[in-house]
Amino acid sequence: MKNETLRPVDRQVIALEVNGERTEMLLPVHKTLLEVLREDMGLTGTKHGCELGECGTCTVLVGGKPELSCLVLPIQVQGQAVTTVEGMAHGSQLHPLQQAFAELGAAQCGYCTPGILLAAKSLVETNPAPTRDEIREALAGNLCRCTGYSKILDAVSLAASRMG
Numbered sequence: 001m002k003n004e005t006l007r008p009v010d011r012q013v014i015a016l017e018v019n020g021e022r023t024e025m026l027l028p029v030h031k032t033l034l035e036v037l038r039e040d041m042g043l044t045g046t047k048h049g050c051e052l053g054e055c056g057t058c059t060v061l062v063g064g065k066p067e068l069s070c071l072v073l074p075i076q077v078q079g080q081a082v083t084t085v086e087g088m089a090h091g092s093q094l095h096p097l098q099q100a101f102a103e104l105g106a107a108q109c110g111y112c113t114p115g116i117l118l119a120a121k122s123l124v125e126t127n128p129a130p131t132r133d134e135i136r137e138a139l140a141g142n143l144c145r146c147t148g149y150s151k152i153l154d155a156v157s158l159a160a161s162r163m164g
């Protein structure tokens with residue numbers, strides 16, 4: 001038998017379901033879900049922030065639950081539905097959260113907004129009438145440096161009341 005050196009796998013075919021569409025891609029195994037969404041799929045609504053899982057700008061929903069895409073490898077989410085901010089609206093019809101954020105001016109620079117919207121979406125889908133404290137807790141992992149959070153909390157409350 002010949003002494004062969006095993007070469008590590010550096011790429012793998014990954015099947016993803018993102019915003020209701022299934023796709024297969026040959027990806028480097030080290031690439032994060034954030035990088036795949038932005039660089040390979042062109043879904044730039046998911047923002048690139050700290051890369052440490054501390055700011056929440058890269059939040060997406062995986063199976064309806066908020067996940068920090070900078071800390072997740074695509075292979076970890078195979079077979080699960082991934083939702084990005086691009087998947088919230090239906091055509092030109094904004095999601096009620098997006099509509100409330102626009103109406104109340106809950107976004108200033110907008111960098112944190114996609115992650116906050118998705119964390120809020122997960123909350124209102126599991127708790128249709130959240131209290132202000134429950135909203136604060138659900139959004140605790142999403143940092144905003146512009147708004148002071150009051151309008152964000154108001155917008156989530158308004159959307160929840162409209163959706164309920």
